[in-house]
Amino acid sequence: MLPTERLNIFLSKLVTILLATLALVAFQYFALLIEKSLFDLMLQEQFRSDVSLRMLIVSNPMFNLILPKSIDGIVIMYGLGAVTVTTTFTGIIMERSFRIKGIALAVIYVILNLAIVFAPGILNYELMDRGFLYESEVLMVTGVLILILTSISILISRKLLNDRIRV
Numbered sequence: 001m002l003p004t005e006r007l008n009i010f011l012s013k014l015v016t017i018l019l020a021t022l023a024l025v026a027f028q029y030f031a032l033l034i035e036k037s038l039f040d041l042m043l044q045e046q047f048r049s050d051v052s053l054r055m056l057i058v059s060n061p062m063f064n065l066i067l068p069k070s071i072d073g074i075v076i077m078y079g080l081g082a083v084t085v086t087t088t089f090t091g092i093i094m095e096r097s098f099r100i101k102g103i104a105l106a107v108i109y110v111i112l113n114l115a116i117v118f119a120p121g122i123l124n125y126e127l128m129d130r131g132f133l134y135e136s137e138v139l140m141v142t143g144v145l146i147l148i149l150t151s152i153s154i155l156i157s158r159k160l161l162n163d164r165i166r167v
Helices: 007-041 053-061 061-066 071-098 100-128 135-165
Strands: none
Touching: 007 061, 007 071, 007 135, 053 061, 053 100, 071 100, 071 135
């Protein structure tokens, strides 16, 4: 018997994973600041060209994934992370609820979620000649779909936790 509702444990695991991810990104940013300062101290000014921290981040493609340039990009990137975690949790709960049938159900659910999340970009850029929507509109549609899918995953997980999982 748990002293709290099962959904609270589900949500606490979700928040823990997301906060750990954000903490690692913040650590990476501050480590970059320290590394740049140490590099500047170790190498004489005549042997180096000073580059701002912003230019270091913009010039590296991996930092564009970790630290997007706009608020929209941050919401989309970390929203994708949240929907990935909730979809994974829901898939695991489906497997635990329905055993063998649950594995097939979870795989179908994950593939369906992937198709829905990437559908606006694929439809706009690949299937239409010039792209019907602007990039910001595609990001907004994707953001709304991420919110909807995250909510659906949490609702499905709640239903399965309350009705199908027995401890």
